[in-house]
Amino acid sequence: MTTIHDRWHGRKTDGGWRETSRRNARSVQTTIGWIFWDPGAVARFEARGLPGPLGYIASRGAPLAPAGPEALTAAFGSISSAGIALTFDLMKGDAAAFHELWQVRDEAVDEGLRRYAPGIIDPLVEMGPALWSAVDRLPRLGRVLFSATVSMPRPQNPLLSGWHAVNAIREWRGDTHWALLASAGLTSSEASIVHNEWLGYEDDWLSRSRGQSEQEIDEGWDALSRKGLAAQRRLLPVALRLRQQLEDLTDELTALPWQLLGRDVSHRFAERLEPPCELLLARVDETAGPNYQPASRVRERYRDPEESDGS
Structure with missing residues (x-):
């Protein structure tokens, strides 16, 4: 059977870089994502007339x-x-009001990281x-979002400069991931349903x-059923297999930033950011809940029932 890998690959990234990409993606996501539920950021957003989730947007x-x-x-x-x-x-x-929200978010980032x-301060600065x-x-x-970002x-603040560099890597990975989902023919609602089941969430x-309506969710399930990816509002194994392929390919196609940095710097990034990122993830648990920011959380790779034990 032709897979998403077959359709996209002109070359392969060696497994070491793919694993580096997968590992560092957690710290990249955590370094950035915690701020959107941070009380300091939410208070700043609300002072300007926006509830926290809209301030994030x-x-x-x-x-x-x-x-x-x-x-x-x-x-x-x-x-x-x-x-x-x-x-x-x-x-x-x-647009000026949006840019003000960008700036007050940065104020909360600087305050919250410290x-x-x-x-995390010294590694981001260095x-x-x-x-x-x-x-x-x-x-x-x-x-597009990466390029605009x-x-x-x-x-000029060295800590915020380092944070923004990590944010740019996050958006580059995100744009790449959404391109892959689009190439697989998934809509927004379908992608959320598949991702939810792949994570094992309720x-x-x-x-x-993510604010999707019940109608959007129903339409997503109906579309997945028509595509042979779901039946009776449960995903079929082929859908979970596809989702794992998309994740693996995302890791592979977003290894480039780490290759450009080189193995020593990429390894140092992992070693130095992972401990403080665990503290930031604990903040997400407190301010949002343990389901939020799933890209920051360690999970077992989905095992296709059709894979052999030795694969």
Whole structure:
């Protein structure tokens, strides 16, 4: 059977780089993602008239705000289109207001890292220039959110500069991942359902956590059934197999930043960021809950029942 790998591969990344990509993706996600539930950030968002989730949308989406809600919906992938539209309504489509949210988010990042994970400060400051050097050499074709993000002014604050370099790597991986999902023919609602089942979460939890409506969820299940990926609102093994292939290929195709950094720096990134990132993940557990930010959490690779024991 032709797999997603067969359709995409012109070359293969050696397993060592693929594992480096997989390992460091956790720290990349954690270094960035914790801020969107942080009380310091939420208070700043609310002071400007936006509930926390909408503040997340506005601050992360600021680089693409001039393109409008439809463009941001396409770039974000699985975030509720209604939530994005409401954010634009409350912000009156004012790009300057979005940029203000970007800046106050940065204030909360600086404050929160120093308070909750001070061990991350030195590595981000020290590795920031090397991370930016790798970011600046990453291809931009098809990576719209990444490209908009790296066009933003870079902070003079060395800690925030390092954080933003990591954020750029996160967005580059995210754009790549969504391109793969689109190539597999999955819509936003379908992708959330498949991801939720692959994670082993309770029924439709992930879809609801991202603001998708019950109608959108129902339509996603119906579409998955028509495609032969689900039956009676349960995924078939072929869907979970596809989801694992997409994850493996994401790891493979996002090894480039680490290859550009080199093995020594990539290994140092892992060793130095993982301990403080565990503290940041504990913050997510406290401020949002243990299901949130699944890309930061260690999970067993899905084992295809058709794989042999020795594979």
